[in-house]
Every structure is written in C-alpha cells, then in structure tokens.
Amino acid sequence: MKAKYFKPLVFLACLVPLGRLAWKAWNSALGANPIQVITWSTGTWTLVFLMLTLSITPLRILTRQYWLIQFRRMLGLFAFFYGSLHFTTYFWLDQFFDWHSIAKDVVKRPFITVGFTAFVLMVPLALTSTQRAIRWLGKRWQMLHRLIYAVAIAGVIHYIWLVKRDLRKPLIYAAILSVLLLYRVVVWALHRLSNERTENKPSPALKRSVVAID
Amino acid sequence: MLIKKPSDIPSSEITPKGLYITRRRFLGGAGALVGAVAAGSEISEILSPSQSALAGTKLQYSQSQYSTSEKQTPLNDITHYNNYYEFSTDKYEPAELAKNFNPFPWTIKVEGLANKPKTFDIDALLKMQLQERIYRMRCVEGWSMVIPWIAIPLSALLNEVQPNSKAKFVEFTSLKDPKRLPGQQRNVLDWPYVEGLRMDEAMHPLTILAVGLYGETLPNQDGAPVRLVVPWKYGFKGIKAIVTIKLVDHQPTSAWTKAAPSEYGFYSNVNPNVDHPRWSQAKERRIGEFTKRPTLMFNGYGDQVASLYTGMDLKKNY
Numbered sequence: 001m002k003a004k005y006f007k008p009l010v011f012l013a014c015l016v017p018l019g020r021l022a023w024k025a026w027n028s029a030l031g032a033n034p035i036q037v038i039t040w041s042t043g044t045w046t047l048v049f050l051m052l053t054l055s056i057t058p059l060r061i062l063t064r065q066y067w068l069i070q071f072r073r074m075l076g077l078f079a080f081f082y083g084s085l086h087f088t089t090y091f092w093l094d095q096f097f098d099w100h101s102i103a104k105d106v107v108k109r110p111f112i113t114v115g116f117t118a119f120v121l122m123v124p125l126a127l128t129s130t131q132r133a134i135r136w137l138g139k140r141w142q143m144l145h146r147l148i149y150a151v152a153i154a155g156v157i158h159y160i161w162l163v164k165r166d167l168r169k170p171l172i173y174a175a176i177l178s179v180l181l182l183y184r185v186v187v188w189a190l191h192r193l194s195n196e197r198t199e200n201k202p203s204p205a206l207k208r209s210v211v212a213i214d
Numbered sequence: 215m216l217i218k219k220p221s222d223i224p225s226s227e228i229t230p231k232g233l234y235i236t237r238r239r240f241l242g243g244a245g246a247l248v249g250a251v252a253a254g255s256e257i258s259e260i261l262s263p264s265q266s267a268l269a270g271t272k273l274q275y276s277q278s279q280y281s282t283s284e285k286q287t288p289l290n291d292i293t294h295y296n297n298y299y300e301f302s303t304d305k306y307e308p309a310e311l312a313k314n315f316n317p318f319p320w321t322i323k324v325e326g327l328a329n330k331p332k333t334f335d336i337d338a339l340l341k342m343q344l345q346e347r348i349y350r351m352r353c354v355e356g357w358s359m360v361i362p363w364i365a366i367p368l369s370a371l372l373n374e375v376q377p378n379s380k381a382k383f384v385e386f387t388s389l390k391d392p393k394r395l396p397g398q399q400r401n402v403l404d405w406p407y408v409e410g411l412r413m414d415e416a417m418h419p420l421t422i423l424a425v426g427l428y429g430e431t432l433p434n435q436d437g438a439p440v441r442l443v444v445p446w447k448y449g450f451k452g453i454k455a456i457v458t459i460k461l462v463d464h465q466p467t468s469a470w471t472k473a474a475p476s477e478y479g480f481y482s483n484v485n486p487n488v489d490h491p492r493w494s495q496a497k498e499r500r501i502g503e504f505t506k507r508p509t510l511m512f513n514g515y516g517d518q519v520a521s522l523y524t525g526m527d528l529k530k531n532y
Contacts, residue, residue, distance in 0.1 A: 031306060032295030032501050033357060096505050101494065109493055161492065164355075165402050165473060166303035 003070035010071060014078045017045045018085070035093045042086035047159065047173050049079035050152045054180045073129055076148070080126040087119050111161035118154035121147050149184075152177055271431045273344055275364050280420055281348035282514075287359035291501050293433050297353070298454060299402055300388065300395035301435065312434035315394055317455065320439045324371060326461035327381035332374060336439045339425055342366050346429075347422055349445040351452075352484045352513045356506075358498045363443055364426025369417045371459070377413070381461035384416040385409075386442055389455045403469045409442065409453035410466030410480065414522055420445055420515060423456070446515040448482045479532040483523070484513035488532050 021041050024030050030037045053075040060068040095102050105112045125145055127133070134141050156177050159170040298308040301315075320336040347365050352358045372384070390406035392398040398405045415421060424443045425432060432438040437454025444451050450470055470478035477491055486496045486509040497506040512519050523531075 032291035033305075033499070035499070035504075036357075093504075094506075101496070105494065108489070111492055164303075165299070 003067050007070070007074070011074060014049070014074070017041065017082070035089065039086065039089050039094060042082050042089055043159070046079055046083040046086050047152075047155050049075055049082055050148070050155055051173070051176050051180065053079055053148065054152060054177070058180065058183045077126060077129060080122045083119050083122055087116075111158055114154045114161065115158035118151045118158060121151045121154070125151070149181065152180075270433075273340065273364050273426045273429060273431060275344035275346050275426070275429070278345040278347050281346060281362075282350060282360060284348075284350065284360045285502075286348060286362055287501050289428050292359060292361055292427065293435055295501065296436060297355075297450065298397075298435055298437070300397045300405075300407065300455070302397055303402055308435035309433075311396060312438075315434040315438070317432075317434060317439040320457075322440060322456055322459060324375045324459045324461075326385075327378050327463060328372075328461050329376040329378055330374070334371065336425070339366060339371075339423070339440060340431070342370065344425070345422075347424075347443070347445075349420075349443060350513050351443075351445065351449050352498055352509065354448040354450055354478070354482070354490060354495075356493060356495070356498050358500050358509075358513075360500075362428055363422060363424040364429065365422035365424040365443065367419055368421045368423050368442070369419065371423060372416060372461075375461075377461045380463050382413055383462050383465050384411045384413065385458075385460045385462050385466035386411075386453045386456050387458040387460070388453055389457050395455075404472050405469075407453055407469045408466060408472075409451055409468045411444065411451075412465075412522075415444065415519075418519065418522070420518055424452075446484055446512040446519045448484060450478070451482050481523075481528070481531050483519075483528065483532075484509060485511060485528055485532070487511075488529055 021030075021038060025034065025038070053072055056068050056072040056075065060066050091097065091102055095105075106116045107113065125147055128137060128141065128144060137144065156170065156173045159173060160167065163170055294309045295305050296308060297303075297305055298312070301308040301311040318336065322334045322336070322339070323331075324334065325331040344364050344366060346362055348360060348362045350358060351361050368384075386409045388407040389395065390398060392405075411421070422443050423440050424437070425440050427433060427436055432441065437452070440456050441454040442452050442456065451468075465480055468478070468480065471480060484495075489495050495509055498509045499506050510516070
C-alpha cells in the first residue's frame with residue numbers, strides 16, 4: 001500500500017499554505033492590507049484543493065495508479081478546510097461579525113452570493129465524508145457528492161466576478177476546471193455510445209459502472 | 215501563491231540619498247557640475263532644469279488649512295500598496311516594476327479651449343508655490359489612507375492658461391509608452407488612461423496636482439512626476455503621470471467608465487449610500503487598522519464640495 005506511507009506526508013504538505021500564512025502573520029510580513037492577503041490566500045487554496053480533488057479520478061484512470069483514490073477524501077476535506085478559513089476570514093476579520101452587512105452582501109453581491117453558495121454546498125460533502133456516512137447513504141452518496149462539480153464551478157465564478165479587470169488568474173482556474181469536467185463528459189459520452197452499441201437499453205450493471213467511474 | 219515576498223528594499227534606502235543623486239547627475243551627463251555637487255545643497259539651482267528634479271528630491275513647501283490632522287499612513291504602505299495598472303494590476307507590484315522608470319525630463323501640455331495654451335516643464339511646476347496637503351484617500355475597492363501630498367492647486371495652472379467661456383470640462387491624459395509602462399502591453403484598459411473633471415470641480419481649491427509625497431518628489435509608483443488628487447472622489451480619479459490637460463466643451467469619458475460604464479461613472483464621488491454594483495461602499499478599511507470604519511459622504515469633504523452637486527441625483531450621477 002503506497003498510500004499508507006504517503007498519507008502523513010501529503011497531509012503535512014496540505015498544511016504548508018496555512019503554515020506559510022501563519023509565519024508571515026507572525027512576522028508582520030503580510031503587507032499593507034493583511035486581511036486582504038489572508039482572504040486571497042485562503043480563497044486561492046480552496047480552489048486549488050478543489051481542482052486537486054477533481055483531478056484524482058482522471059489521474060488514476062489515465063495513469064492506472066488506482067491507489068490514488070485514497071487521497072481524494074483528504075484533498076476534498078482540505079478544500080473544505082481552506083474554504084472554512086476563507087469564510088471565517090470574511091465574517092470575522094473582514095466584516096467583524098457585522099451580520100447585517102454580511103446578509104446584505106450575500107443577497108446583493110453576486111460574487112459573494114455565488115461564493116457563499118459554494119461554501120454551503122461543501123458542508124454536506126464534508127459531513128458525509130466518513131466511512132459510516134458512505135455506507136449509510138449507499139448509492140445516494142455518489143449522487144450527493146457530485147455536488148463538488150457545482151461547488152467548483154461556483155468557486156471559479158466567484159473568482160471571475162470579484163476581479164475588477166484583469167481576468168488572467170481566474171481564467172486559468174476556469175481552463176483547468178473545464179478540462180477536468182470535459183474529461184467526465186467524454187467518459188460519460190463514450191459509455192453511452194458503447195452501451196447503445198451492445199443493446200438499445202443500457203443494463204443496470206453498465207449504468208453502475210458509469211457511476212463508478214466518476 | 216498570492217502572497218508576495220516582501221519587496222526588495224528600494225535602492226533609495228540602501229544608497230545614501232546624496233550619493234545616488236550625485237551618481238545620477240554624473241550619469242546624466244552633467245559632468246562639469248560633478249565637482250560642484252560637493253559644495254552643498256544649493257547645487258540644484260545651478261543644474262539645468264531637466265536634471266534638477268530627481269526622484270526623492272526634497273521639496274520646499276508651505277502648510278495648508280485644507281490638511282487633515284489624522285494619523286498619516288506610513289510611506290512604505292503608500293509606496294507598496296497601490297493601484298497603478300500601467301505597471302501591474304497587482305497592488306504589491308508597482309513598487310518594484312516602476313523602479314527604473316525615469317520621469318525626467320517631463321512636460322505637461324495644457325491646451326484646448328484656453329486663451330493662452332502652454333506647455334509646462336515639470337521643473338517649472340516644482341518651482342511654483344508648493345503646499346503640503348494631507349488628504350484622506352478612499353479607494354473604490356474599500357480601503358483608505360491618509361497621504362501627505364506636496365502639491366499645487368490645479369486652479370493655479372488653469373488660471374495661467376486662461377480657460378475661455380466654452381471650456382466646461384477638463385480632460386487629463388496619462389503617458390502612453392508601453393516600453394516604459396509595461397502594464398500597457400496588455401489591453402486591461404484602453405490606453406492611455408484618461409480622466410475628467412467638470413470645470414468647477416477642477417477649479418475647486420481642494421483639487422490638486424501632486425508632485426510630491428512626504429516632503430519629497432513623487433515616487434515613481436505613485437504617479438511621478440505629476441498626478442491628480444481629488445480627495446472627495448474615489449482614488450482612480452487621481453490619474454498618474456499626466457502629459458496632457460485639455461480644456462473641452464464635452465464631458466470626457468474616463469478610462470474606467472469606458473471599461474465598465476455600469477461600475478464607474480464620471481463623477482465617482484465617494485458616497486457610502488451608493489454601492490458599487492459588486493460591493494458595498496458603506497465602510498472602508500483604513501490601512502493599518504483592524505476594524506472597518508464607516509465611509510463618509512464625499513470622503514468627509516462634504517462641507518467644502520457638497521454645494522457643487524446641489525440638485526443632482528447622486529444615485530444616477532455616480
């Protein structure tokens with residue numbers, strides 16, 4: 001089991017962005033507007049971990065390194081972790097618990113509406129990430145966890161909408177996400193095609209295999 | 215990823231000022247004067263105009279009743295956290311990218327509907343009556359600073375060219391030179407940067423052309439050698455590195471209005487009651503402070519400027 005030995009290392013690596021931020025904060029090296037830097041950094045890493053989570057499936061299939069699946073939950077939970085830090089930075093450091101203004105932001109500012117939605121949608125995924133929840137939900141677990149597509153799309157839109165003018169960086173994330181989603185569409189289409197060839201109605205078994213692949 | 219390494223210490227802080235100024239003068243070809251540099255500070259009087267005004271040169275100025283007594287933002291924050299899209303869309307980058315920009319020599323053409331159009335040399339501006347104006351600066355992004363500008367009232371310059379009765383607006387244009395201003399190599403905005411004011415706004419005593427900061431000539435990244443400051447408007451109205459000031463009869467279209475008309479209007483007065491479509495303007499974070507403070511109408515300059523807009527719907531004329 002390769003994953004067994006790598007897991008603690010990957011776990012520590014996932015904490016590096018936070019450690020770096022804490023180190024800079026401790027040394028007053030976050031520049032003129034530290035809260036903004038913390039907001040941006042945690043937001044960026046949320047997106048990065050969402051992309052990493054979504055890249056596990058294509059990566060393990062294409063490289064035949066099936067053991068990679070064992071990292072998916074950890075990466076997904078780190079996306080939620082950095083997303084929570086991002087949201088906490090917003091309501092605590094940035095807004096300082098001004099719930100009235102936060103509520104107004106969520107309703108009136110499209111980029112906050114979509115960002116907040118992405119965060120809320122991540123909550124059930126994090127809560128149902130345990131073995132027990134997986135067993136308990138059965139097939140519904142997979143359906144539920146497809147929400148990550150919505151989360152990632154909303155996250156990228158959140159980034160695109162908040163930028164004033166220079167779209168280069170958010171569009172990089174949009175491009176990566178497009179590739180990751182396109183992979184799923186292609187796999188799904190190919191399966192449908194092969195199903196139609198063998199018989200007109202796809203058998204339940206084949207249907208399941210499509211589900212299993214994403 | 216988005217956290218920048220702390221920028222290198224500007225060369226001005228490593229090399230003693232006297233020394234590097236001497237060096238630049240020498241390199242500037244004023245060889246004959248090098249010996250005289252040692253003689254002392256009077257040297258700038260002897261130098262030819264285009265060589266006398268160097269970045270970081272101390273300026274002579276008087277105080278002004280228009281200055282605020284609020285705590286001033288540290289120079290390092292003013293010079294290392296600002297928007298200057300001609301260099302970068304990242305607020306942490308202009309400091310480094312503008313390091314080698316040489317704003318001298320420089321001239322400002324004041325033209326258009328005036329009786330005596332005139333081209334001003336930057337050195338002539340620096341020799342005018344300079345004043346320190348400590349102003350609040352509110353960025354449209356929701357942060358603010360208190361900046362001690364060294365400036366001349368814009369009206370002083372405009373009065374010299376004598377605008378005629380047809381002049382209703384003033385149009386400002388920045389330098390367009392993608393080689394010297396690398397940010398212009400991408401069409402983030404429609405270069406050059408253009409800004410505009412109504413005539414009465416331009417003539418208002420609070421409206422200034424800043425040529426310095428903290429007692430010295432403007433750092434490159436803050437708009438050297440000359441920039442506009444209109445303290446009751448959002449910061450982006452303060453066009454930097456101005457080359458042309460034109461008196462016109464129509465309302466100019468500013469660069470940001472052109473880019474996103476629904477987000478940036480012509481007036482762009484600081485107004486906590488009119489939100490930017492994508493964020494609230496009710497509060498701001500003063501750089502260096504933890505909690506946000508409420509944003510004041512006209513950035514706290516309402517007593518002086520509110521009368522300019524009587525009868526106007528400021529929600530429509532944002």
